[in-house]
Amino acid sequence: MTLPQAAAQRQLKHRRQIDVQVYARGDGLWEVDATLTDTKTRTTQLGSGPRPAGVPIHDMLLRLVVNEKLDILEAGSETRWMPYTGQCNDHGDIYARLAGLNLMDHFRLRLRERVGGVLGCTHITELAQVLPTAVVQAFAGEVIxxxxDTEGASRPFQIDRCHALRSNGAVVARFYPRWAQAAPSA
Structure with missing residues (x-):
């Protein structure tokens, strides 16, 4: 792959940080804390007034409680920094609507149906979209x-979920030979 070369004179203006941390609880459930933080390198004039450099424009937390089947049992959000205090966070407990969804069962579609558009916060809803793969990664090798490679084991979850792990590709043939498929003939 070719990565565009970074310009020698580029200057950082904006940083968006997304952080997802997954915790095992003592009761067999898991907590997922996802945060999104936007900061600028200069004072920014917002509709609500100036925001100094380095002070977040957005700082949001979305927390899910999930079981090992990837079912969401509880969900909620907290908006700590926002451009329009009292308005950006005035969506109530809309993210509680994620309870009952499964992260691997059309989650992104159902997310938009339940909290998309004017129902929720664009940033928190966007943040939630990274959670299926983040939680699967946390569960990999421990829950999933x-x-x-053991007798009677199910086909590994990750096969046919990306280009490198396609069932008729070299990675599956080498590392998961039991699950390899013949490459289609040209």
Whole structure:
């Protein structure tokens, strides 16, 4: 792959940080804390007034409680920094509507149906879209069998979920030979 070369004279103006941390609880459930933080390198004039450099424009937390089947049991959000205090966070507990969804069952579609557009916050809803793969990554090898190399094991979850792990590709043939498929003939 070719990565565009970074310009020698580029200057950072904006930083968006997304952080997802997944915690095992003592009761067999898991907590997922996802944060989104936007900062500028200069004072920014917002509709609500100036925001000094380095002070967040947005700082939001979305927390889910999930089980090992990736079902969302509880959900909620907190907006700590926002451009329009009292308005950006005036969506109530809309993110509680994520309870009952499963992260691997059309989650992104159902997310938009339940909290998309004017129902929720654009930034928190966008943040939620990264959660399926982040939680799967947290569960990999601990909750989800990623090897599938024992007798009677299920096909590893990750096969056919990306280009590198396609069932008829070299990675699956080498690392998951039991699950490899023949490449289609040209």
């Amino acid at each position: 069998d990623t090897r599938g």
